[in-house]
Amino acid sequence: GEALAVSARVAPLGSRLVLLLVEDLTEARRIEAVRRDFVANVSHELKTPVGALSLLSEAVMDASDDPEAVQRFAGRMQIEATRLTNLVQELIDLSRVQNDDPLEDAEPVRVDELVAEAVDRCRHQAGTKQITMAAGGTADLHVWGNRGQLAAALGNLVENAVNYSPARTRVGIAARRVNAPGGDMIELAVTDQGIGISDKDKERIFERFYRVDPARSRQTGGTGLGLAIVKHVVASHGGEVTVWSAENQGSTFTLRLPEAGAARDRAQQHPDLD
Numbered sequence: 600g601e602a603l604a605v606s607a608r609v610a611p612l613g614s615r616l617v618l619l620l621v622e623d624l625t626e627a628r629r630i631e632a633v634r635r636d637f638v639a640n641v642s643h644e645l646k647t648p649v650g651a652l653s654l655l656s657e658a659v660m661d662a663s664d665d666p667e668a669v670q671r672f673a674g675r676m677q678i679e680a681t682r683l684t685n686l687v688q689e690l691i692d693l694s695r696v697q698n699d700d701p702l703e704d705a706e707p708v709r710v711d712e713l714v715a716e717a718v719d720r721c722r723h724q725a726g727t728k729q730i731t732m733a734a735g736g737t738a739d740l741h742v743w744g745n746r747g748q749l750a751a752a753l754g755n756l757v758e759n760a761v762n763y764s765p766a767r768t769r770v771g772i773a774a775r776r777v778n779a780p781g782g783d784m785i786e787l788a789v790t791d792q793g794i795g796i797s798d799k800d801k802e803r804i805f806e807r808f809y810r811v812d813p814a815r816s817r818q819t820g821g822t823g824l825g826l827a828i829v830k831h832v833v834a835s836h837g838g839e840v841t842v843w844s845a846e847n848q849g850s851t852f853t854l855r856l857p858e859a860g861a862a863r864d865r866a867q868q869h870p871d872l873d
């Protein structure tokens with residue numbers, strides 16, 4: 600409607616300009632719609648645990664002469680409170696990776712340390728499901744970037760691999776250096792033997808709050824923000840993330856990040872002039 604009216608008015612200026620204007624309006628509208636969706640999603644995600652907490656606290660008061668019921672309700676209150684804490688923490692992480700320039704305090708980060716940290720973060724969950732975790736090829740590799748953000752990105756991928764896999768399967772983390780035109784990159788691949796992701800969903804899983812199966816994600820404490828955080832971290836580091844997956848066979852998420860030596864060499868070739 601509006602875009603068409605504008606295009607009719609400026610048509611005499613030439614079709615190229617019209618096209619640019621229409622594209623601009625469409626993009627501005629898309630951004631506005633995404634922002635509105637995000638706020639609506641956050642509100643909904645916050646309301647769910649808060650509503651549950653409110654109901655459960657009423658139940659506790661009503662059951663005050665039944666100590667067992669009080670225990671049960673209190674346990675569920677704890678789960679909802681944890682869910683709320685996770686969500687708020689992930690919202691803070693997301694806003695940080697969207698707004699801060701990670702390269703302000705970039706440094707060479709040891710890949711074996713990143714991997715060890717990610718594995719540690721999931722050790723408990725993997726243990727209860729008897730999932731074996733194995734890492735290889737990490738020795739002597741360094742990526743260039745913000746240590747905290749890189750750890751969050753890899754940690755999210757390993758956490759997902761464990762969460763979306765059945766018991767007694769294997770999660771592998773493989774690292775290697777690959778040659779690239781602009782300088783060497785480090786590739787970090789997280790492979791699981793889990794439920795996999797359909798082609799249709801593959802296009803959407805990096806969106807904020809998108810989950811293939813919201814009930815399952817919630818059960819494992821997921822917020823639907825993990826992969827959005829991963830996407831932002833790799834983008835701001837000049838890297839990329841790709842996914843290969845086959846349903847009911849498993850998935851591989853691959854991070855490609857600048858190698859520390861290569862990033863430093865690039866900086867020396869183009870020294871800051873001021």
Ligand code: ADP
Nearest residue numbers: 759760763804810811816821822823824825826
């Ligand atoms: P969540 O907190 O729900 O895990 P993410 O942003 O990390 O949110 O992931 C989005 C969705 O992508 C998940 O809900 C899940 O449906 C799907 N997904 C992510 N990683 C995997 C994986 N390794 N195997 C299967 N599905 C996955």
